Amino acid sequence: MLRQPNELAIADADVEQSVAVVVCAVQRAGHSTSSCWFLYIVSGLWTALLAKERDPGRDVVLVEGDRVGWAASGRNGGFCAASLTHGAANGLARWPDEFAALQALGARNLDAIEAAVGRYGLDCEFERTGEIDVATAPYQYEELRAAAGTAAEHGIDIELLDRDQMRAEVDSPTFHGGLYDRRGVAMLHPAKLAWGLAAAARRLGVRIYERTPATELVRHRAAMAVRTPYGRVLAHRVALGTNVFPSLVRRIRRYTVPVYDYALTTEPLTDAQLASVGWKGRQGLGDSGNQFHYFRLTADRRILWGGYDAVYPRGGRMRPEYEHRPDTYLTLARHFFHCFPQLEGLRFSHAWGGAIDTCTRFSAFFGTAHDGRVGYAAGYTGLGVGATRFGAEVMLDLLAGESTERTRLAMVRDKPLPFPPEPLASVGIGLTKWSLDRADRSQGRRNLWLRAMDRAGLGFDS
Template identity: 65%
Template sequence: MPRSESTVFERHRPDASVVRHALAPTRQAVFWTEDAPGERYPRLQGDVSCDLAVVGGGYTGLWTALLAKQQDPDARVVLLEGRRIGWAASGRNGGFCEASLTHGDENGRTRFPGEFDELQRLGMRNLDEIEGTVAELGLDAGFERNGAFDVATEPHQVEWLRELAGGDDPVFLDAAAMRAAVHSPTYEGGLQRFRDSALVHPAKLARALARACVEAGVEIFENTPVQALGDGITLYTPDGVVRSQRTALGTNVFPSLLKRNRLATVPVYDYVLMTEPLTPQQRASLGWEGRQGIGDSANQFHYYRLTEDDRILFGGYDAVYHYGGRVRERYEDRPETFRRLAAHFFTTFPQLEGVRFSHKWAGAIDTCSRFCAFFGTARAGRVAYATGYTGLGVAATHFGARVMLDLLAGRRTERTELEMVRSRPLPFPPEPAAAIGINLTRWSLDRADHRRGERNAFLRTLDAVGLGFDS
C-alpha cells in the first residue's frame, strides 16, 4: 500500500485571508432560480380526472408531460408539484448536460458490459434529441453544445485519461496543452470531449419546459404535494384528488410513493459556490475560450463551468450523507464545506485572488447503489417510475421520461429491452448500517485520492459485489 500523500489542494492552499475575503459577501441562495424566476402555477383545488398524472415538477416530470402530449395531443395530462417548478435538483445542479446514461463510461462498462455500446449510442441520440427540442421549440435554456474537459490534477490520473482517448474524440492533452486551453497550474493533463456534453442554465431549462408543457395543453399545479397513492390510480393531495388512467412518478430524491423504492435511493448533499461576474481582465486570465464544462478525475471530484454572464460555478468534492436519510433545509448550509470549496477554487485559479462569491447553496442527490437511473412499473403497469440518477440526470431525465411512457403504454422498444431498464439496484440497508456504509465509502474514496488512486480492501470488496463507484 503506498504511503499517504497530500493532494494539490493541500500542497498549494491559498492563505486563509483570501478565503475569508471571498466568502464574506456570500448569500445562502440558489443563483439559477434567482436568475430565472419563472411563472407561477395554481394549487390544485377539488377533484380532477385525467389520462396521465405526472408527479414531480423537475426535469423528469416535465419531459414526461411534454413528450406525452406530443405523442397524444388529445390526452389530458396533469402535472403535480409539491412546491415550485424546478426548485429542487432541477434548479440547483451545475447545468452539465451529459450524453452518458450510466454516470460515466467506466460505471457503464462495469455494470452493463453486454450493452455498453448500445447505451452509448442511445445516450448520444438522447442528447441530440434534447438539442433538437430546444431549437425546435425555441426554449430559452442557455443550451451550449460545447463539449467538456476531464482534467488530471495528480500525476497518477494522467494515465487514466490517456486510456480513454480515442481517435478525434475524445482527445488526450498533455499538461502543457491542457494548461494552454485553460490556465490552471493544477492540470497534469486532460481529455477533451467534443460532442457528448453540453451546458444549460438549469432553472431556465425547467421554466422553459414548463411553458412548453402549458402551450401543449398540460395542466400544471404547484404547491400540491401528493400525500398518498391510493388503490387504483388515485392521488391524494391536501385540497383535492386526482384520478388517472396512468401515473408517472418523477419524485427524485424525495420519499417514494411506492414502498418498494423506499430504500432504493438515499439523499447525498452536494455543495456549490458561484462567483460574482468576472471582469474582462479576470476572464482573459483564464483562457477557456471554448467555455467547456470541466471536471477533475479524483474520486472526490470538482466540477466547474462559466455562466452566460461570466461567473464561475464551482462545486463538488464533499458529498455528505446525514443519518436517517432525510431531506432537510438545514443541511444546505455547511460552512466547512464552503470554506474548503473556496480554498480549492483559488488553488485551481490563483490568478483570481480577490474574486468574491455571490451565492452558495446545496442540494440533495438521489443516489442509488448502481450510480445511474433505474426504472420500473407498479399497480399492474399503470404506475411507472424513473429515479436514482445520482447527480448526472440533466440529460438522462429525458431518456427516463421516454422509458416511463414506453412502459405505461406497454410498448416493447429498444429502451425497454435494455438490462439497464429491466434490472434494479440493490437497496441500501436500514440505519445505522446505511450511515456506517456510506460514510466508510466516502472515507475510503478520500483515502484512495491520497494514495495515488489505490483502493483499499473495503472498496475492492464493493467493486467485487457490484457496488463500487468509479465514474
C-alpha cells in the first residue's frame, strides 16, 4: 500500500532519519504537480537499488514529488540504449580519446539492465530488438554510409541496409536504407520498468515516500537536510535526480532547458495491417532528419510515433497547458500516414507530451555540491531510460569519494556549456530550430549559424 503524505514517517518536522543516502527524484516547492515528461524517477530508483546492492545495511530513503512513473519515467518512448553519448557521432566529436571506454561502459550498462530485469523479475516487456536509423532521403543514406564506415573503424558492430534490405525489415515507401544496431538498444514498457524497480527497491528495504516534493536542501551540522511539506529527512549523502525541474543545487540550473516533445500511439494493428508493414524484428526505428521521428511496436501491437517538434516554451517556463499541443498531434498524424500509407484509416488511441531536459552536449553531466555530500546527474536529453542507471553508478561513486573508471572520465569531470540567460536563450534556440528545419529541406546543408554552433560545441536537441 502506498502511503499518503499525512501517513508518512517523516510527518513530524522535527523527526530525523538516520540515513546514508537520500535519493531525491522530486519537484521544487510551488511547481505544478501535473505531468511533466522527462523527470527521471528511474534515476532515483536505480540509485536507491544500487545503493542497497552495494551496502545492504545502508538506510535509503527516496522522496518523489508525485507518484512513481507519473512523468517521463512512465511515458517515454521506451527506447533503452547502450549509448551514453547520444550516439557514436556525438561521442566521437566530444570525447574521442575515451570513446572506446564509453562504448564499453555503455554496453556493460545495458547488459546490467537486462540482468536486473531477470534477477528482480521486472515485468517490463524488455526486448533486445535493436534499433535502425532510417534514411528517408538519398542524402541521408549517404550520411549513414559514412557513419557505417566510421563505426567499422572503431569496432562498432552495425549493419548498413540498402533500400530493399530496409524495406524487408519494415516496409515504407519513404525508406531509402538504414543503419541497424542489432544489440545496442532494447525496447521496454517504461511505466512497468519504474513500477518494477520501485517494488524491487522496497523488497531490499528502501523507503519510498510519494507525493512528497522536496522543497529545500540545506546543511545540517555534518549532514544534509532535505525539507518537504511534511517533515525533513537528514542524510549523510544525497543523490538528486530532479532532471527537468529546477535543481535544488541552483548553480546547475543554467545547464539545462526544458524542451517539449509529443507522441501518439495507434490502436492495435490487425494481422493484415501488421503484415502490410512487416516489422517482424520489432526493432525501434528513428529517421535521420534533424527534426526526427522515433517509432516502435508495443507489446500489444500498437505503433508509438513521436518526435519531430522540439518545442522550447517561451522564457523556458513549464506549464501544464504545454503538455498537449493539438497542432503537433495533427502534424505527427500526417507524417505517420506519409510514412505508412498502407495503414490509412488506422486510428490513434493516445496522445501526450511533456518536457525533456536538454543540455548543449546532448548527454548527461554530473557533479557534487556541499563538499561532496550531494551528488547530481542531469541533462540526459531524451536518452535517460538506459543512461540513468549509469548516472546512478556515477553519483554513488562520487558520493563515496571513489576514483573509478567512471569518475575518471572527462565526460564525468567536465560540464557542458551553459545556456545563455533569457531573452538570449529564446533567440538562440529559435534561430537554431529555424536553421535545422532549413537544413532538413536543403539536403542536410548546414548554414553559417549551425556551422558556428558545431565549432563551439553547442547544440539544441530532444
